Amino acid sequence: MKENLVKIATYQFSTEAQIFKGRLEAEEIQVYMADQYTIDTDPLVSNAIGGVKLFVAAKDEARAKAVLEELSEYSLDDQGHHIHCPNCESTKIDYFTNVNDVKSFLAFVFNFLLFGLYPIYTKYEYRCEDCKTKFKLE
Known part of the structure; x- marks a missing residue:
C-alpha cells in the first residue's frame, strides 16, 4: 500500500530536525527526513534548498502538528x-x-x-x- 506523506516542518540544520523527529517518534509517529545528508555535507546550502524537511503519513498529520505546537x-x-x-x-x-x-x-x-x-x-x-x-x- 502506498502511503501519502505530508511535510509538517522544515529546519535549518539536521540537529534541530533530529530533536523534533525524536519527539514525534516518542509519540509513536513515524517520521521521514529529507535533505538531511545534503545539509550535513554542506550546511551553507540549507537556505537554498529549503532546509531539512520532516514528513509524516497523512493520517498522522494533525497529531504530529499538535505535538510540535506543544514545543x-x-x-x-x-x-x-x-x-x-x-x-x-x-x-x-x-x-x-x-x-x-x-x-x-x-x-x-x-x-x-x-x-x-x-x-x-x-x-x-x-x-x-x-x-x-x-x-x-x-
Missing part, C-alpha cells in the same frame, strides 16, 4: 518570553545564520577550506515569518 517553535528571549517583530509585533520569529557579507565569506573560506572547520565568524539574525522583516536583538 516552542519560535524564538524566545533569555527569560523565556516570545520575541516580537519590531515591524508587525508578530511572535512568529525564526533565528537564522547567514553568510552574506565579505567578512562572513572570508571567514568561511579561511576556516572551512584551509582547516576543514565550520566558520567561527557567522552572522545571526532574526526573521519574522509574517512580514519577513530581518532584525537583531539589542
